Amino acid sequence: MPAKATRDAFGEALLKMGERFPNVVAMDADLSKSTKSELFAKKFPNRFFEFGIAEANMVGTAAGLGLSGKVPFACSFACFISSRFDQVRISVAYSKANVRLVGSHAGIAIGEDGYSQQGLEDLALMRSLPGMAIIQPADDLETEGAVEFLCTYQGPAYLRTTRQKVERVNREGYRFEFGKAVELRPGGKDAVIFASGGELYLSLKAAEMLERDGLSVGVINIHTIKPLDTAAVLNAAGRTKILVTAEDHQIIGGLGSAVSEAVAEAGLGHRLLRIGLKDTFGESGSPEQVLAKHKMDAAGIAEQIRERFR
Amino acid sequence: MAVAQRVASSTQIWRLKEIAARMRIDIIEMLAKAGSGHPGGSLSAIDILVCLYFSQMRYDSKRPDWPDRDRFVLSKGHAVPAQYAVMAEAGYFPRQELMTLRQLNSRLQGHPVNTALPGIEACTGALGQGLSVAQGMALASRLEGDKFHVYCMIGDGESQEGQIWEASMSAPKFKLDTLTVILDNNNGQIDGHVTEVMNLAPIADKWRAFNWNVLEIDGHDMQQILDALAQAKATKGKPTLIWARTVKGKGVSFMEDQIAWHGTAPNAEQAAKALAELRAAYSRLQQERP
Numbered sequence: 001m002p003a004k005a006t007r008d009a010f011g012e013a014l015l016k017m018g019e020r021f022p023n024v025v026a027m028d029a030d031l032s033k034s035t036k037s038e039l040f041a042k043k044f045p046n047r048f049f050e051f052g053i054a055e056a057n058m059v060g061t062a063a064g065l066g067l068s069g070k071v072p073f074a075c076s077f078a079c080f081i082s083s084r085f086d087q088v089r090i091s092v093a094y095s096k097a098n099v100r101l102v103g104s105h106a107g108i109a110i111g112e113d114g115y116s117q118q119g120l121e122d123l124a125l126m127r128s129l130p131g132m133a134i135i136q137p138a139d140d141l142e143t144e145g146a147v148e149f150l151c152t153y154q155g156p157a158y159l160r161t162t163r164q165k166v167e168r169v170n171r172e173g174y175r176f177e178f179g180k181a182v183e184l185r186p187g188g189k190d191a192v193i194f195a196s197g198g199e200l201y202l203s204l205k206a207a208e209m210l211e212r213d214g215l216s217v218g219v220i221n222i223h224t225i226k227p228l229d230t231a232a233v234l235n236a237a238g239r240t241k242i243l244v245t246a247e248d249h250q251i252i253g254g255l256g257s258a259v260s261e262a263v264a265e266a267g268l269g270h271r272l273l274r275i276g277l278k279d280t281f282g283e284s285g286s287p288e289q290v291l292a293k294h295k296m297d298a299a300g301i302a303e304q305i306r307e308r309f310r
Numbered sequence: 311m312a313v314a315q316r317v318a319s320s321t322q323i324w325r326l327k328e329i330a331a332r333m334r335i336d337i338i339e340m341l342a343k344a345g346s347g348h349p350g351g352s353l354s355a356i357d358i359l360v361c362l363y364f365s366q367m368r369y370d371s372k373r374p375d376w377p378d379r380d381r382f383v384l385s386k387g388h389a390v391p392a393q394y395a396v397m398a399e400a401g402y403f404p405r406q407e408l409m410t411l412r413q414l415n416s417r418l419q420g421h422p423v424n425t426a427l428p429g430i431e432a433c434t435g436a437l438g439q440g441l442s443v444a445q446g447m448a449l450a451s452r453l454e455g456d457k458f459h460v461y462c463m464i465g466d467g468e469s470q471e472g473q474i475w476e477a478s479m480s481a482p483k484f485k486l487d488t489l490t491v492i493l494d495n496n497n498g499q500i501d502g503h504v505t506e507v508m509n510l511a512p513i514a515d516k517w518r519a520f521n522w523n524v525l526e527i528d529g530h531d532m533q534q535i536l537d538a539l540a541q542a543k544a545t546k547g548k549p550t551l552i553w554a555r556t557v558k559g560k561g562v563s564f565m566e567d568q569i570a571w572h573g574t575a576p577n578a579e580q581a582a583k584a585l586a587e588l589r590a591a592y593s594r595l596q597q598e599r600p
Contacts, residue, residue: 025453049449049484057442057476064446067424067432069377070453072446086436087473091443094433096425 078119124253145176188218385440
């Protein structure tokens with residue numbers, strides 16, 4: 001199966017769900033070609049709303065649609081949609097509006113455009129809001145499952161997709177289960193990586209590299225970042241030496257924080273390694289170059305884990 | 311545009327005035343009991359709210375989730391005591407609940423909360439947001455074949471928020487004639503008069519330039535309010551902005567156009583003085599009964 005960007009999978013899934021769910025509508029703020037909402041827009045012009053470069057208005061309007069029986073998917077880059085935080089906080093989350101905020105172009109892996117276009121704090125912002133569900137799919141199959149789920153889910157939700165192509169990590173026929181972690185690589189006597197989104201297939205590759213070095217490393221897919229599958233985290237913590245998180249996001253506030261909080265609250269005193277952007281800004285470069293520089297590609301993930309065993 | 315004259319019966323106008331006079335008393339009593347809140351903007355908005363709830367809007371207070379109901383979004387959420395007063399009058403909840411305003415566990419939160427109180431359509435009060443939410447509701451109405459009309463009240467101070475102008479661009483683009491916005495132009499905000507803090511004049515010209523149907527009225531004249539609301543609803547192809555010139559603190563002499571009364575509740579003595587004025591006004595109104 002060729003690699004596919006989860007934004008592409010999102011666009012195709014939304015188009016498909018548009019047929020099945022007449023209440024689904026979509027909106028964008030001049031990025032429909034990038035978020036891939038354009039596929040839905042072409043097929044269902046009456047159910048698509050273009051806002052121009054005005055994300056705050058789009059988010060608020062999505063809330064009104066969601067409070068009136070529609071299921072709006074409001075799409076933009078992850079950085080732009082999450083930075084309309086006041087609107088997300090009051091019009092969407094506090095109002096408990098049935099809105100799906102879709103943030104594409106997650107993380108530094110978008111590459112050349114640089115930090116201003118890279119969603120790197122969105123998970124931290126979204127996680128802080130009561131009742132906000134957060135899903136970050138790792139491949140095309142999971143993206144379709146997540147979009148289908150979101151067509152009937154009640155409550156506000158955030159869906160995070162990648163610009164870059166990612167390799168498929170799930171098997172054909174995969175069924176998405178909201179809030180349920182998926183063990184993709186069993187075992188992990190030495191380390192378990194909790195990975196999400198675009199970092200998942202890279203984490204699987206890193207685990208293979210480490211196996212060749214004699215280290216046993218498991219990989220668990222955390223596609224639902226909120227609510228976190230705490231049981232799965234604690235279960236893995238009981239069988240391994242180091243807990244690792246891998247995400248294309250700041251290590252502050254995202255998956256790394258979610259796992260840290262769960263483990264610390266359970267009093268496990270576990271060793272932890274958070275892989276992601278380490279409290280610094282993103283930058284330009286090819287996706288491969290920036291991921292390598294910040295040790296977030298497969299080799300970098302393996303290197304960071306290996307160092308802990310020296 | 312001038313508002314076309316439609317003569318409502320004198321009985322109907324008197325009835326609305328009578329309700330508004332009582333609502334002003336409720337507002338002062340609620341705020342005095344709560345010990346905090348916003349009298350100025352509640353009193354400037356109340357005549358318009360009375361016309362909306364007791365003449366213009368289609369709703370069923372016993373079925374607040376009726377899908378075809380007209381919607382009202384109070385974007386200037388700090389004026390919610392005025393909305394609570396008309397909602398109690400309309401039967402959404404018992405009148406005595408008004409006295410729980412701003413108290414712990416009350417459904418009458420300091421700013422509107424839809425998940426707390428049925429009949430409130432969205433959380434507002436973070437200024438600038440309600441108009442976009444109302445626009446979303448109007449789009450939903452469009453998708454259902456224009457089943458309901460959406461009313462949204464914004465403030466003039468609130469109009470300093472950029473999001474208001476994002477929505478002012480989009481609603482005419484979407485040709486949202488099921489959306490009517492009422493601008494409660496009371497010229498007051500926390501730091502002073504709007505004209506001094508950040509002047510918006512010529513505000514009607516701005517909305518006209520953004521392709522809205524703009525109607526100018528005295529926001530305390532029931533006949534003018536009713537006419538404008540009717541004309542807004544009848545206008546096709548574009549949304550309407552009713553530019554309602556109002557007086558902050560209207561009805562209480564020592565509060566009128568006084569910036570200090572934006573967000574300060576009256577103490578017992580001030581409340582007694584305000585209530586004496588409002589009750590005298592109510593008595594005078596009783597004598598004018600047609």
